Amino acid sequence: xxxxxxxxRYKIIEKKQPVAFWCNPISGHNTLxxxxxxxxxxxxxxxxxxxxxxxxDSQLPKDRFSAERLKGVDSTLKIQPAELGDSAVYLCxxxxxxxxxxxxxxxxxxxxxxxxx
Amino acid sequence: GENxxxxxxxxxxxxxxxxxxxxxxxxxxxxxxxxYKQESGKGPQFIIDIRSxxxxxxxxxxxxxxxxxVKHLSLQIAATQPGDSAVYFCxxxxANNLFFGTxxxxxxxx
Numbered sequence: 001x002x003x004x005x006x007x008x009r010y011k012i013i014e015k016k017q018p019v020a021f022w023c024n025p026i027s028g029h030n031t032l033x034x035x036x037x038x039x040x041x042x043x044x045x046x047x048x049x050x051x052x053x054x055x056x057d058s059q060l061p062k063d064r065f066s067a068e069r070l071k072g073v074d075s076t077l078k079i080q081p082a083e084l085g086d087s088a089v090y091l092c093x094x095x096x097x098x099x100x101x102x103x104x105x106x107x108x109x110x111x112x113x114x115x116x117x
Numbered sequence: 118g119e120n121x122x123x124x125x126x127x128x129x130x131x132x133x134x135x136x137x138x139x140x141x142x143x144x145x146x147x148x149x150x151x152x153y154k155q156e157s158g159k160g161p162q163f164i165i166d167i168r169s170x171x172x173x174x175x176x177x178x179x180x181x182x183x184x185x186x187v188k189h190l191s192l193q194i195a196a197t198q199p200g201d202s203a204v205y206f207c208x209x210x211x212a213n214n215l216f217f218g219t220x221x222x223x224x225x226x227x
Contacts, residue, residue, distance in 0.1 A: 004160070042206050042217025043161065056214065091160050105151075106215060108160030 002026065004109030006092050012115045018080035021112045025073065025094030031104060032069055034077050035091040037111070043091050049075065079114075087116045129224045136194040138221045140207035143188060149210040152181060152192045155220070156203045164192070164205075199225045 005024040013019050025032050030051050035043035046065065048056040051072035060067065064083070069075040079086055089111040095104035130136045142150070148169040153161035165176045167183050167190070174181050180193040194201055204220040 040219070042208070042220055043215075044217070045214050048214065093160070104213070105163055105166075107163070108153075110158065110160050 023092030
């Protein structure tokens, strides 16, 4: 089974420039997550999708961040304009409902490492 | 907010020894915990999980212990190998979301 695919793996941009990240979840996973991971910290949720609907975007800085998941499969996360403090690793994860335990196991992609100069 | 946290940021062990990584949580409503392993340049990888109605759960070379009285859980790795070197996170599952702690870096000394 192929894992979660993310691209690009690395991105270096100057502040005030736009940037976009792409995620392809595991086939059959209807839930998709975007996380931000600062250096030395654990991942923090930005947005969660159930199919194509964003069901939790309370932690997404909506003034500069946007996300979409057209057709309920692939997703993109955009930052415009980027700020120095946006430098981090952006992780995508996907999950499917694990009925035996009633919980969803999340599988993470390798992340996109963003450096804003 | 209420988050899971870790006692030690780094841990060094000799190859072949057992490792114990600790985690404290503060939300008494938490009922599901997960340990993740994150190697350099990779995303977190699921290791093992435990529900609050359990005290212990075992996997291959790993054991998770949960003490609800003191809101503490630990990850035990038996016969630690160089491939176990990574950052380990405990995460608390609440409201359909995961809340991660800071992480402990485990270094295995050959």
